[in-house]
Amino acid sequence: QVQLMESGGGLVQAGxxxxxxxxxxxxxxxxxxxxxxxxxxxxxxxxxARITSGGSTNYADSVKGRFTIWRGNTKSTVYLxxxxxxxxxxxxxxxxxxxxxxxxxxxxxxxxxxx
Numbered sequence: 501q502v503q504l505m506e507s508g509g510g511l512v513q514a515g516x517x518x519x520x521x522x523x524x525x526x527x528x529x530x531x532x533x534x535x536x537x538x539x540x541x542x543x544x545x546x547x548x549a550r551i552t553s554g555g556s557t558n559y560a561d562s563v564k565g566r567f568t569i570w571r572g573n574t575k576s577t578v579y580l581x582x583x584x585x586x587x588x589x590x591x592x593x594x595x596x597x598x599x600x601x602x603x604x605x606x607x608x609x610x611x612x613x614x615x
Contacts, residue, residue: 502526502604504595509609512585516613520580522595522606532599534578536569538591538611548593549580563589585613 508520520536535550549559549569557569568581578595590613595606 502528502597502599502601504597504604504606506593506595506606506609509593509611511612511614514585514587514613514615516585517581517583518585518611520582520593520595520609520611522578522580524576524578524595524597524604527601528576529599529601530575532575532597534571535596536578536580536593537596538589538593539608540591543591545594551578582611585611587613587615589613 503525504522506520506522508518512518531553533552536548537545538548539545547560548563549567551557551569551571559567566584571578591611592608593611594608597604
């Protein structure tokens with residue numbers, strides 16, 4: 501079992517920045533991929549950014565150049581730096597990990613960007 505705990509959400513004005521953190525606990529395999537997804541009312545959940553065990557990253561087109569994902573040294577943490585935030589970035593952001601053990605999700609953290 502893997503437990504994921506997000507932190508760092510909040511309210512920010514447009515143009516501002518936030519950093520999200522996700523800590524994984526439980527059985528952590530050395531090979532695992534982690535990512536951030538977001539969901540807002542009336543929209544489908546979408547991938548924001550993902551990083552593989554080897555460090556390869558991919559981003560949604562809407563956040564390229566503004567958001568950065570990276571992993572901590574232990575591979576059990578993942579971060580998302582969000583700059584130049586826009587009102588349309590408002591959503592619940594959830595951390596995700598997939599490995600040979602399965603796919604796990606955190607409960608999510610609210611990010612609200614005011615105009």
